[in-house]
Amino acid sequence: MHTLQTKHLTKHFDTVKAITDLSISFEPGKITGVIGPNGSGKSTFINTLTGLTPITSGSIGVAEKVELTSIVSNDMPVYGITRTFQEVRLFEQMSVLDNILVVTTCRGWFKSIFEKHSAYHLAIAEKVLKRVGIWQFHNKLAVNLSYGQRKLLEIARVLAMSEIGKAQVIFFDEPYAGLFPEMVKLVSEIMKELRSEGKTVILVEHNMDLIRELSDKVIVLDSGTLLAEGNANHVLSRKDVVEAYLGE
Amino acid sequence: MESIVPQLMANSIIAGGIYALVALGFNLIYGATKFFNLTHGVIAAIGGYTVFYITKKNDSLASFFNQSIGGTVFAVLIGVLCAALVGYLLDKFLYKKLRDRKASPMVFLVASLGAFTCLQAFLAILFTSQFQTLGGGAGDIVTYTIFGGIITEVQAIVIVSVVVIMLVLGIFLKKSLFGKSVEAISDDEHVAKIVGIHTEKIISIVFVIGSAIAGLAGILVGYDTGLEPTMGMGLLLKGVIASIIGGIGNVYGGVLGAFLLGFVENFGIWKISGEWKDAIAFGLLIVFLIVRPQGILKR
Ligand SMILES: Nc1ncnc2c1ncn2[C@@H]1O[C@H](COP(=O)(O)OP(=O)(O)OP(=O)(O)O)[C@@H](O)[C@H]1O
Ligand SMILES: [Mg+2]
Numbered sequence: 001m002h003t004l005q006t007k008h009l010t011k012h013f014d015t016v017k018a019i020t021d022l023s024i025s026f027e028p029g030k031i032t033g034v035i036g037p038n039g040s041g042k043s044t045f046i047n048t049l050t051g052l053t054p055i056t057s058g059s060i061g062v063a064e065k066v067e068l069t070s071i072v073s074n075d076m077p078v079y080g081i082t083r084t085f086q087e088v089r090l091f092e093q094m095s096v097l098d099n100i101l102v103v104t105t106c107r108g109w110f111k112s113i114f115e116k117h118s119a120y121h122l123a124i125a126e127k128v129l130k131r132v133g134i135w136q137f138h139n140k141l142a143v144n145l146s147y148g149q150r151k152l153l154e155i156a157r158v159l160a161m162s163e164i165g166k167a168q169v170i171f172f173d174e175p176y177a178g179l180f181p182e183m184v185k186l187v188s189e190i191m192k193e194l195r196s197e198g199k200t201v202i203l204v205e206h207n208m209d210l211i212r213e214l215s216d217k218v219i220v221l222d223s224g225t226l227l228a229e230g231n232a233n234h235v236l237s238r239k240d241v242v243e244a245y246l247g248e
Numbered sequence: 249m250e251s252i253v254p255q256l257m258a259n260s261i262i263a264g265g266i267y268a269l270v271a272l273g274f275n276l277i278y279g280a281t282k283f284f285n286l287t288h289g290v291i292a293a294i295g296g297y298t299v300f301y302i303t304k305k306n307d308s309l310a311s312f313f314n315q316s317i318g319g320t321v322f323a324v325l326i327g328v329l330c331a332a333l334v335g336y337l338l339d340k341f342l343y344k345k346l347r348d349r350k351a352s353p354m355v356f357l358v359a360s361l362g363a364f365t366c367l368q369a370f371l372a373i374l375f376t377s378q379f380q381t382l383g384g385g386a387g388d389i390v391t392y393t394i395f396g397g398i399i400t401e402v403q404a405i406v407i408v409s410v411v412v413i414m415l416v417l418g419i420f421l422k423k424s425l426f427g428k429s430v431e432a433i434s435d436d437e438h439v440a441k442i443v444g445i446h447t448e449k450i451i452s453i454v455f456v457i458g459s460a461i462a463g464l465a466g467i468l469v470g471y472d473t474g475l476e477p478t479m480g481m482g483l484l485l486k487g488v489i490a491s492i493i494g495g496i497g498n499v500y501g502g503v504l505g506a507f508l509l510g511f512v513e514n515f516g517i518w519k520i521s522g523e524w525k526d527a528i529a530f531g532l533l534i535v536f537l538i539v540r541p542q543g544i545l546k547r
Binding site: 050051052072073074076077082083089090091092093094098101102103105157161 | 425428429431432434435436438439440441442443444445447448
């Protein structure tokens with residue numbers, strides 16, 4: 001069973017061929033590692049699957065039956081797809097707590113005029129912020145957080161989406177970059193938890209030790225094409241893969 | 249000789265009040281959509297002309313709405329609703345389409361300039377370019393004296409409206425989930441979408457609220473001084489200057505900027521010709537853009 005798959009997915013920016021003819025499927029309860037040299041199209045791949053950049057050609061299959069040739073951002077929660085960003089994106093002028101509450105509470109727009117968050121939503125927010133260890137900063141504005149705290153808040157947001165049932169497929173775009181060792185451990189635990197909950201986890205990461213530790217399957221991109229796909233140890237020992245990395 | 253200062257104060261506060269009403273709506277819409285909505289000015293004019301139509305131009309309607317004070321209030325309400333409706337439709341049939349296409353800010357600006365010009369032309373066609381007033385004759389104007397300055401009943405209503413709308417809007421945006429959603433859209437619209445905020449519905453409502461406030465501003469200008477089809481641009485520019493010097497995207501900032509602008513304009517022409525008013529207003533804007541581009545109150 002596949003929760004998400006791409007068919008001949010292609011994304012070209014004018015002359016830059018960021019993604020060319022990618023047909024890949026992702027499975028629930030698995031962590032798929034996506035690796036490749038800088039500029040190989042990893043982030044672009046995520047962006048096309050999450051409505052940030054329109055697709056040039058090809059299609060995306062979600063929820064088994066639906067076949068999309070374009071996906072807009074508003075659809076993502078509907079299809080249960082969510083993500084983090086390589087360059088963290090938060091609601092900067094809002095408090096840490098509000099960054100999560102606005103996710104957990106938003107239902108009908110009409111109700112939102114009259115409603116405040118309930119104890120239930122507050123409990124979810126508290127839970128996810130405690131999980132990533134930044135609850136003590138919940139009154140701080142997001143813009144005032146440190147680099148690592150910002151990364152953790154973004155992960156907390158993903159967890160909140162998961163708690164309210166809007167995240168089946170989760171993309172992490174280099175979530176470990178710049179984190180301290182103890183935070184790295186925490187994030188790895190969270191990845192494994194999400195896997196055991198049956199989520200489809202896609203992890204873009206440059207650190208091969210983490211890829212080996214976490215990935216059930218690895219996909220290697222090179223210049224926007226699929227270079228290799230398969231078991232982590234097998235793929236990482238392939239000569240062409242090593243060369244693609246060293247040759248960058 | 250009696251001092252002119254109290255009257256200058258009164259004039260400043262009244263001008264500031266009108267600018268504040270325009271700034272409140274403009275700021276709200278700008279905060280959520282981040283584009284320079286030129287049509288905001290003509291929507292104010294539409295509010296004013298709607299009231300003009302039902303209380304002055306169309307005789308059978310006028311006899312109904314002019315019966316009593318209640319009729320006048322009802323007419324104002326219809327004017328406000330009409331402005332809100334035009335704002336809603338503009339968003340639905342123009343700005344939303346552009347957002348869907350991820351149009352550049354330049355396209356938004358040109359499109360809103362086009363819509364502005366069309367709507368203004370419609371007003372001129374329907375109502376001629378002649379100056380029209382909404383109020384009755386000069387004889388029955390009720391005035392109040394405050395600290396030696398004279399203000400009319402309409403002007404008192406302007407000031408009360410500004411304070412009430414500012415407080416209600418400020419508290420509503422701060423406390424409600426809706427306000428938080430607006431804030432989220434303002435910070436990062438893409439992320440707001442992917443976390444499931446109904447961005448388009450919320451932006452629609454923001455247009456309705458913002459345009460309603462603009463409509464009220466236009467109506468009050470109509471009662472205070474009068475209406476012209478071209479009044480929109482002047483009002484808009486003053487509202488925008490107020491928003492920028494007060495702090496764009498900030499409810500209280502826009503109002504603060506509006507009153508500052510009112511005071512600087514009116515005291516600026518104390519000893520010189522009134523023609524200088526606009527030059528002073530834009531001079532103030534330029535000073536702020538250079539010295540404090542984020543405005544008095546940051547968002
Ligand atoms: N918006 C854009 N416009 C034009 N070119 C782009 C755009 N976004 C990405 N690219 C190009 O597409 C290619 C792939 O970039 P992408 O960011 O997807 O790589 P990446 O694998 O995520 O790299 P990194 O490991 O550095 O994050 C690069 O050549 C990049 O310059
Ligand atoms: Mg990248």
